[in-house]
Amino acid sequence: MEALDLARWQFGIITVYHFIFVPLTIGLSPLVAVMQTLWYKTGNERWLRLTKFFGKLLLINFAIGVATGIVQEFQFGMNWSEYSRFVGDIFGAPLAMEALAAFFIESTFLGLWIFGWDKLPKKLHLAMIWLVAFGTNLSAFFILAANSWMQHPVGAIFNAETGRAEMVDIGAVLSNPTLMTTFPHVITSALLTAGTFIVGISAWWMVKDVRAGRKDRAIDVYRPAMVLGLIVTLAAGVGVAISGDLQAKMMFEQQPMKMAAAEALCESADGASFSILAIGDLSDSCEGVSHVIEIPGLTSWMATGDWNAPITGVEDLQAQFTEKFGEGQNYVPPLAVTYWSFRLMIGMGVGSAALAAAALWLTRKGQVVDKRWFSTLALIAIPTPFLGAAFGWIFTEIGRQPWAVVPNPTGVDQVWMLTSQGVSTVVGPWSVILSMTSFTVLYAVLAVFWYKLMTRYAAEGVADSEPDVSPDNTDASGDRPLSFAY
Template identity: 65%
Template sequence: MESLDIARWQFGITTVYHFFYVPLTIGLAPLVAIMQTQWVRTGDERWLKLTKFFGKLLLINFAIGVVTGIVQEFQFGMNWSEYSRFVGDVFGAPLAMEALAAFFVESTFLGLWIFGWDRLNKKVHLATIWLVAGATTLSAYFILAANSFMQHPVGARLNPETGRAEMESIWEVLTNSTVLAAFPHTITAAWLTAGTFVAGIAGWWMVREKRRGRPEVAEGVYRKGFRLGLWTMVIAGIGLAVSGDFQAKLMFEQQPMKMAAAEAICETPEGGTPFSILSIGDFSNDCENVNHILEIPGLTSFLASGDFNTQLLGINDLQAQYAEKYGEFDANGEVINYVPNLTITYWSFRLMIGWAAFSAALAAAGLWLTRKGRTPDNKWLGTLGLVAIPTPFLASSFGWIFTEMGRQPWVVVPNPNGITDIHMLTADGVTTVQGVGVVAASLAIFTLVYTFLTVIWARLIWRYMVQGAPEIVHDDSPEANPGRDSDPDAPLSFAY
């Protein structure tokens, strides 16, 4: 293997590990804020129990997410130094904005939320968790803006003297049509992840407490969390469908090769292009032995343009177009293959949709069984809740894999409208300094460390999940304890 192969594996592994935690933080922060809002608004301590319970799980996830995310940006200057040299002036701007305008706000107010239960006014303390929720969403926007430049470069020009991309308009970078499509899709996926997480845990506890003969806890505490998670899943599901449709049409316009690869369409079909539900065979890039078993006629054409009869170009025709426009051979005289890995692209797209179906099943079953004030004790419902919890994590991960692998072999995809002439092959972005041994060693170390952190995350989440919501909670706010002595010099106490 060459440095390019190992560097791609390393970035892919660390990214997927990190992105495993990101959707839960983005989605769970506003749900915890809603729980605390309900407590402040109604004074019902059952909402405070849920806030404390899921707030603790949020903190665990946030901490692991931060640790795994720090490494990401270092790789741009090490394994991908040529890429950073080429587009660093543009790509670095939204990353810096994410750190300064979003992450610092997120971290600061999360600290105030953790330590401020007995020191801040109740409404001021509530505002801190809402600021955390807003900052996590803003952070996601800046990260997606940077990634969207790689998918569809705008707002910059290529300096022929330096051979580098230079920023012309940060506004165009931040309002890239690609980020405007990716952002709502990513956020609603995060809501689906968090909604399933809350509903799965609360539903399991609801069934358990009802079967243990504690209906007041099952109905009064966990049913509230269960229903909140279920309705979050419904709203997120609608948002995912709408934003996903918009993304598909934009992908057809900006990255037709990714659209063709997602369906393993090698030859341009006559008329409308069907959507393949299941295909078998050899997914090598010639597609000679691929057999589309189950298809929905014209659906891919409809997803691409809104017309069932729109013709989509096949991979072979697109390969010829790309070779004519961007060159047939690389610097070493080898033929450039502009087709992404069909096996990964085809199946990651379907696994993204397929894993999300478990959340849909939990939402449908849960809303039906809890209708009209019912509190079910069906054991299978609690089991379904636990089974469904990891599925949106997997769906989000496969969606990210599809997005990144589908644009290969480009690290910066050419703008099809000719707005900019900025583009770069992945092979040209890897470092020319680091040897295979150095990159391989870092790959092994990072993989082991990230695996260890994931095991720690899973054990902590399970440990505090099985403890359940606290039986007794107190309103520690200053207005609820006006006569309590307070030493302003006393150290802050960790609320969890």
């Protein structure tokens, strides 16, 4: 394999692995802050116990996420040095903002929150976790600003003397219309992930407690936690649908090839249908593909809001791109990956929906249940939004191929780059093989530790009691174990 193929595999493996942890951190941090706020407002120890319980899970996930995310930025200067040379002036700015502002905010205040339970007044300590939540979401904003610029470059010019793209308007980069639709979609999907996570764990424990004769704890602790998770899951689910629709319409304008490939729409059509299942050879040539199960007009509606709107197919788009950017290049992304990742992204929402529907019905009117199938459903549903977010990320990145920086159809002349042009000219295949193998093995080990820690502390459940050790409590003891130290 060539260095280009290996570098793409390495970046794909690391990015998808890292993104497993991202949605939970983004979504769970404000929900832990909400739990602590409820304790601060009501004084009910239940919410303190839940804060500590889900706070531990947040910390484990945060730590692994940070460790796996740092590697990505090193790749830009090594495997993808030509990419960095060409667009580093623009792409590096939001990444620097993320590191210098957002990451320092979340890491600094997370430390104060971990070790400040018995040292900071309640109100000030509560502010720490809210600042962590703000920092994680701000971090997502800056990273998405960089990625959105790759999807739709703005605020830049091409300098013919240096042969590089240069930023002329940071405001345009941070207000990119692509970013304005991508950011709410990512945040709502993160909240959906965290909400499902809380509902799943709480439902599993509720069933376990009822079956073990601890119905009072199920009613007092796990049902309220499940209700909070349900509220977030339902609201976030609506947000994902609305923001996803807006994002799809913008993609059809900015990256028509990506969305045509997502539908495996080979030929242009008026009132294009949305296929549930396509068969045939989903190769880049788009030959022999037939749609077996279709919803008439849905693709046209997703693109424009008009059920009868004309949609340009893959073959016509290939001809247009060839005329504009030159022959000898296949401008069609891998159809099989794009087509199925788009459907799996949407389909994985069934897990959260099924869990929410079952929980709403079974626990109506203040009930708690002991149905074993419900606890099984809760565990099965937990990973589905994680997978949905991962498939969404795969679709976003694979669908823009063969571009590293997609041409802006409305301007920004010559600020675009093929993926094949961005790979390093000096890093050879064996160097990439060595680093890719090392990181894959290391990440596999980290995955085992992450899974063991998450299941261990989730299986311990909420503590039976959690003393208020804050300085505001005059009865608090000065000695306590570091419950958040690992």
